[in-house]
Amino acid sequence: MTILRRRRSPLTVEPVTEPESESDATTTLLPLFPLQTVLLPGTKLPLHIFEPRYRQLTADLVSGTVPGREFGVVALRSSLTREVRGLDQLYEIGCSTVLREAKRLPDGRFDVVTQAQRRFRLTDLDCVSAPYMIASVEWVDDDPVAPAGDMAERLAVVARTAHRRYCETAWRSDDWNAPEADTELAELAYQLAADCLLPLEDRQRLLEERHPLRRLRIACRLLIREAGFLDTLGAVPLPPGELTDLGKPASLN
Structure with missing residues (x-):
């Protein structure tokens, strides 16, 4: 998996129909995609999918096998992690994201764009029931606050x-x-x-x-x-278009 950082060069993709809204259950099961990055609600996440288990996840998202075409992204605690085997290797709080656009390439890879949705807390991790990880999560809402004026x-x-x-x-x-x-x-x-x-x-x-x-x-x-x-x-970071491989060394894809 490669995180595509160039926001100003959009993918040529086939649109995926918007999913119908789901009820906000207290807990749910989500396919899980660990990354060496933190996804923030409301932001877009373009991805290049090439590993077989995440190709299968993408196919399940496109087909509607995964409810709402929603999966979870959570950050790895260590950039040295190559295979997640327990919750202790992941941050507890992650963010769900919904598949919005997908393009299947001739060799079976995918270019996709997702839209980050809502925060969750990991409560359990299933690494054996599917080709990709499945997490039990609780949704995390903001605390109520008085008007700040x-x-x-x-x-x-x-x-x-x-x-x-x-x-x-x-x-x-x-x-x-x-x-x-x-x-x-x-x-x-x-x-x-x-x-x-x-x-x-x-x-x-x-x-x-x-x-x-x-x-x-x-x-x-x-x-x-x-x-x-x-x-x-007196220095500036590389332009976004030159940062396409920031997630690659620690990626599980």
Whole structure:
């Protein structure tokens, strides 16, 4: 499996019909795709699928064998892991994603695009019942919060400013997008982080935070820190289009 990082060169794909919404059960079974990356809700994940077990998963998603065409992505705790055998090798909190587009290649590989949906907590792992792993999960919602009013608005402005500073330093103008003005507070931190090359542990921290204001504050601090690093070092990360193999060494695909 290769994570396709170039957002500005979309795949030519065959559309997959949108799945009907499922009821939000407390627990469920999800096919599991461990990666050396953290998937944040609302973001898109393009993948190149080539290993047999994940080709089978993709075929099951396309055919509707997997309910809702939804599977889980969870980060590996160690980049040295080559085969997952227990929960201790994975972070507890991951994110589900839904297959949106798929193109089957002549040799059986797939190029796919998925859309991240909702967070979950791993409770059990089945490594033998199917070619790919199946996880028992509990859905994770945000904590209820009282209206934050002006404080939330001010924090959002500061976070957006930090995001713009980072992106204008790191990327070309067509390599990033500012979140829409009407983006909900609960989603803003995820969208701001999506354009930035934050370390895995920082992205996991954002994923696990259940208080929307606290999550946005964390994102703001991380973006200010990273922009400061860029200014201090006088260096910029590689353009997104040149980062296509970041997940490859630790991939289970």
